[in-house]
Amino acid sequence: MPATAPAARIEKILRPSVLQQPVYEPGRPIDEVARELGLDPETVLKLASNENPFGPAPKALEAARRALTGVHLYPDGGAYHLRGALAARHALAPDQILPGNGSNELIELVGHAFLSPGDEVVMGERAFIVYKLVTLLFGARPVEAPLRDHRHDLEAMRAAVTERTRVVFLPSPNNPTGTANDPEEILAWAAGLPEEVLLVFDEAYAEYLDRPADLRPLIKEGRLVLCLRTFSKIFGLAGFRLGYGYGPKELIAALNRVRQPFNTNAVAQAAALGALEDEAFLRRCREANRAGLDQLGEGLDRLGLETIPSVANFIAVKVGPARQVFEGLQRAGIIVRPLVGYGMAEWLRVSVGAEQENLRLLEVLPRVLGGVRG
Ligand SMILES: Cc1ncc(COP(=O)(O)O)c(C=O)c1O
Structure with missing residues (x-):
């Protein structure tokens, strides 16, 4: 003993x-x-995690059922087909896409790849709390800018950026406030961030918007922008744990180095492919x-x-x-x-x-x- x-x-x-x-x-x-x-x-009614009350996309379920017969094999860790479909959806190249075990995993991968003790991470005061948790996990310091009228105050966030800032998180819409910033305002602000700071633009709820901000022009210029999306919300696949990031291919390559080889599973990949077809x-x-x-x-x-x-x-x-x-x-x-x-x-x-x-x-x-x- x-x-x-x-x-x-x-x-x-x-x-x-x-x-x-x-x-x-x-x-x-x-x-x-x-x-x-x-x-x-x-x-019992659960209205607690912003899931889709209408269940999974029917085409996702069909595709998942078909994929079950193959689960004795490891998944394609590179998610070839899913990256292809997502690249087509966003008019990007497959090497600009990185699937993750929920977009939460991608937030953690940002920590693995970019955060060391003493680094600063800028975020809104009432932004999605995982940004702060991941920042603390890697010994970095969360620098929180107060919101204004429950919306992210982009000017205050810009003012909070220092030489030590490695990452800035902006969710739009934000959870838990449900507020979004104006798309043009976001694009102009993102373009004005220092070039050696990584902007993580969290678009978990973008599909609910009429006109989500589009940061692809910055990605095309090679700016350090990582956009995050998820299949947990409108696609109705929260239980499968699948999200993805897109950004410049060099940024995606850096994040690929710190992920587990089979971070997304075969059934979830198939379901996501089905869901993408269920317009x-x-x-x-x-x-x-x-x-x-x-x-x-x-x-x-x-x-x-x-x-x-x-x-x-x-x-x-x-x-x-x-x-x-x-x-x-x-x-x-x-x-x-x-x-x-x-x-x-x-x-x-x-x-x-x-x-x-x-x-x-x-x-x-x-x-x-x-x-x-x-
Ligand atoms: C703003 C935001 N980002 C990311 C996530 C993580 O989603 P998931 O890990 O299920 O993709 C959530 C989940 O609630 C969220 O609200």
């Missing part, structure tokens, strides 16, 4: 920063909440999301609650004692997301559901609020 407890021995050899590392709190899974509260999982599904989801955003925005407004006008597939709403409201909703079988970790202790984030799901939230919420406020 070792003389000391495992925790003490682990602590002795652990990188010191690991003990300080904040841990990401994901939206709670339906099964877990049902088990904990004795609910029937079939009745009709994407169109329906985009339209339904717009209607759902209106429904939730107007409904929450009628309840007298402040919301942040959103262009994504979720909406932030100020409810006061958010932790209690979150727990009350959960007991009623609805999982949403408290935003305490974002310094928004009075706010919840609610993903846009299908019409009946949104209705259920709007019906249950006043009861829960009444109970909490007494």
